[in-house]
Amino acid sequence: MWQHPRRNRRGSGDVVGVEFSLPGSMTRRWAAATVAFVALAAGCTDSGPNADEGTVVIREEVVDRPVVPSEPSAQILREQRIYADPAPLGTYQEANGVAPLILDPGVHVFDNLGIEFTLELDEFWRLDWAHPGSMLLTAPDAGLDPLLPALTIHRPIGFAPPFDVASDRLGAGPAGWQPDWRLADWIDAIPQVVLLQEGTIPMGDRVAQWFDVEVDPELGPTKDSCQPGSCVTFLWSGKHTHSVARSRERIRWYEIDDPQGPIIGFVSASDEQWPTFVEAADRLFAGATLGPSAPPPFAERTTHATFVELPSNEAWTPAGIPGIRLESGNFFLVLQRPGQVTARLSSAGGGARDVGIATPVTDWDGTPLLTAAEVVDAITADADQVFAVTDGEIFGASATIVDFDHRGDPLMMLTPERIGFDPTLGGWPREYGRVRAWVADTTLGPTVLYAAGEDERRLENALGELDWFTGIVTICDGATDSCEPPR
Numbered sequence: 001m002w003q004h005p006r007r008n009r010r011g012s013g014d015v016v017g018v019e020f021s022l023p024g025s026m027t028r029r030w031a032a033a034t035v036a037f038v039a040l041a042a043g044c045t046d047s048g049p050n051a052d053e054g055t056v057v058i059r060e061e062v063v064d065r066p067v068v069p070s071e072p073s074a075q076i077l078r079e080q081r082i083y084a085d086p087a088p089l090g091t092y093q094e095a096n097g098v099a100p101l102i103l104d105p106g107v108h109v110f111d112n113l114g115i116e117f118t119l120e121l122d123e124f125w126r127l128d129w130a131h132p133g134s135m136l137l138t139a140p141d142a143g144l145d146p147l148l149p150a151l152t153i154h155r156p157i158g159f160a161p162p163f164d165v166a167s168d169r170l171g172a173g174p175a176g177w178q179p180d181w182r183l184a185d186w187i188d189a190i191p192q193v194v195l196l197q198e199g200t201i202p203m204g205d206r207v208a209q210w211f212d213v214e215v216d217p218e219l220g221p222t223k224d225s226c227q228p229g230s231c232v233t234f235l236w237s238g239k240h241t242h243s244v245a246r247s248r249e250r251i252r253w254y255e256i257d258d259p260q261g262p263i264i265g266f267v268s269a270s271d272e273q274w275p276t277f278v279e280a281a282d283r284l285f286a287g288a289t290l291g292p293s294a295p296p297p298f299a300e301r302t303t304h305a306t307f308v309e310l311p312s313n314e315a316w317t318p319a320g321i322p323g324i325r326l327e328s329g330n331f332f333l334v335l336q337r338p339g340q341v342t343a344r345l346s347s348a349g350g351g352a353r354d355v356g357i358a359t360p361v362t363d364w365d366g367t368p369l370l371t372a373a374e375v376v377d378a379i380t381a382d383a384d385q386v387f388a389v390t391d392g393e394i395f396g397a398s399a400t401i402v403d404f405d406h407r408g409d410p411l412m413m414l415t416p417e418r419i420g421f422d423p424t425l426g427g428w429p430r431e432y433g434r435v436r437a438w439v440a441d442t443t444l445g446p447t448v449l450y451a452a453g454e455d456e457r458r459l460e461n462a463l464g465e466l467d468w469f470t471g472i473v474t475i476c477d478g479a480t481d482s483c484e485p486p487r
Contacts (some may be wrong), residue, residue: 066102066124066140073144074100082418083425084337086320087132087304099127102140110135113155113263114298116291119284132297132304133157133238137284139277147227148249149269149277151284154237155296156264162189165232166221170242172308173301173316177236183255183264187211192220192232193245201254201282204289208254208265210282215247222247235264238298240305250274254285260295307335315474321359323444328472339414340428343469353453353462355469358428359444360412369412372441375448376400378412379437392438394449395475399440407433434459442475 068074078098081089090112093099103125110117112130128136128145137151158177160170170176178186187193196212215222215232222230229248236242243266245251250273254265265285269277298304302317310316315327320336326343333344335354342356360369363378380386383404392401410427417423429435432452436459439448449470451462 065104066126068100068102068126068144069141070144077144079421079425081129082421083415083423085306086318086336086338088319090130090132093130099129100144101127103127103137112297113153114296115155115258115260115263115294117153117263118289118291120287120289122283122287123280125280125284131239147268149267149273151277151281152243152266152268154235154243154264154266155261156235156237157296157298159183159186159235160233160242165190165192165234166223167233168223168225170233170236172303172305172310173314175311179261183209183211183253183262187213187253190220190232192216192222194219201286203256203285206256206290208256208285208288211253211255213245213251213253215245215251217247234266237264238296238304240308250278252278252281254281256285256290258290259293263290303334303336305334306337307333309333321357321444323476324357325474325476326472327474328468332472337414338426343472345465345468353451353458354432355451355462355465356449357473358414358448358450360414360428360446360448361416362413364409364411364413364427366413366417369446372400372439372446375412375439375446376402379404379439382406382411384408394438394440394447394470395442395473397440397442399438399449402437402439403435404437405434436463443477444475447475 077100081098089098090110092108092110092112103119103121105121105123108119108121110119110130112132112135114133124140125137126140126142128138133155135153137153138146139149142149156179157174158179159181161176161178164170164176184198187195192215194214194216196214198209198211201208201210215230217230222232223244224230226244226246229246231244231246234243234245246268249268250271252265252267254267256263256265265281267278267281299317301314302319303310304319309331310326310328310333312328312330312332315325316334317325318334318336318341320338320341324341326334326341328343330345333346335342335344339360340356340358342354344354360375360378362368364382369375369378376389379402380389383402383406385405387403387405388401389403390401392399406429410424410430412428413423413426414428415426417426424430428448429450429452431454433454434456435450435452437448437450439446441447451459451466453459453462
């Protein structure tokens with residue numbers, strides 16, 4: 001359990017300690033240095049060598065610091081965040097390490113909510129992710145990527161409209177979401193979300209209002225696609241999934257007002273976890289401060305999701321390659337990572353074939369790739385088998401077409417390698433065998449348009465979508481900002 005500090009007094013001359021009790025067996029012990037003076041009694045005649053000196057005993061501070069559980073698995077999550085998640089890390093993770101990581105007691109400043117968010121913690125927490133618009137904090141010993149207990153903090157694009165909380169009609173983009181609601185009004189408008197109690201917490205020069213709620217499926221429609229229990233859609237803060245409230249979890253919501261959009265905290269816990277976890281969340285918000293009002297951290301119609309369905313007839317910027325825009329007459333699926341964007345008309349054949357764009361930065365040995373010719377050389381030098389090298393054109397630029405097969409280590413990196421991280425996830429090509437690549441110099445730098453599949457048949461299927469894909473892609477002209485999203 002998480003509790004306020006308690007003092008333990010022991011016999012004279014022993015250490016006086018302060019303990020914080022934390023979830024599980026991890027305990028933080030602050031052992032104050034003890035100085036014990038042994039005074040000589042008056043009239044003492046002992047003639048030992050140090051008889052006229054006092055004795056000083058110094059006991060150093062002892063701290064049991066929690067560690068992230070299942071560290072090898074945590075490292076895989078970090079590598080996925082570096083190489084497979086296109087959203088920027090933000091200044092906190094750039095400076096302090098990639099989540100999941102332990103937050104020590106003390107001051108921590110985040111910028112991923114768009115507004116400066118400062119936490120002054122008096123106990124350990126674990127940060128599991130910090131994404132543009134949202135972050136997740138939990139107990140240090142919770143399972144990785146926990147369902148419960150969790151404290152997520154959001155900068156919402158909007159709340160789910162009352163008539164859509166139990167539907168699956170809400171998708172990416174601001175359309176359909178309610179951006180201007182107060183949380184109290186939203187709760188009042190959803191009969192199946194029952195308000196149990198509410199209150200306030202002073203938070204610097206602001207006030208956090210809190211609401212304890214429960215979801216009751218007998219009072220209105222809910223979705224059965226959530227566990228535990230059924231759920232209603234709550235809000236969207238730009239990540240690839242919508243936040244939902246479940247019927248079989250304890251819930252406290254916090255709202256901190258801001259002229260450019262509120263900050264929403266969301267505690268979810270089991271009955272057993274609830275008392276101590278919600279008290280810890282209250283202390284966290286009581287010790288938090290916000291900087292000056294600032295807008296949310298995402299531009300309109302920019303997607304940071306690794307996988308998302310985009311609506312038709314809207315121009316979107318993918319975070320994986322910021323210099324392009326995508327617009328289709330049909331709904332379509334986008335998969336992206338730093339340096340790569342692929343798109344599909346359906347999820348059929350996922351992982352078996354792809355069409356997309358890649359912007360490599362180095363070869364597999366780390367040598368920078370500055371021109372299309374260097375990319376072609378990297379492919380032809382190390383691919384398992386090269387079938388043909390011919391001339392072509394993409395996006396109005398002259399290109400070299402390389403038809404090849406490769407199933408070993410990737411040929412090049414799409415993002416610079418980071419020390420301490422396995423670069424494999426950042427390599428290209430991956431998960432393919434047969435590839436046809438058009439390589440050209442564009443305003444993006446060396447650019448690869450490709451169709452790929454596990455075998456010859458799937459390559460042909462991918463080639464069948466190539467004309468559609470090139471038709472939905474616009475490469476930005478940096479000189480004219482032609483790809484700037486609408487304001």
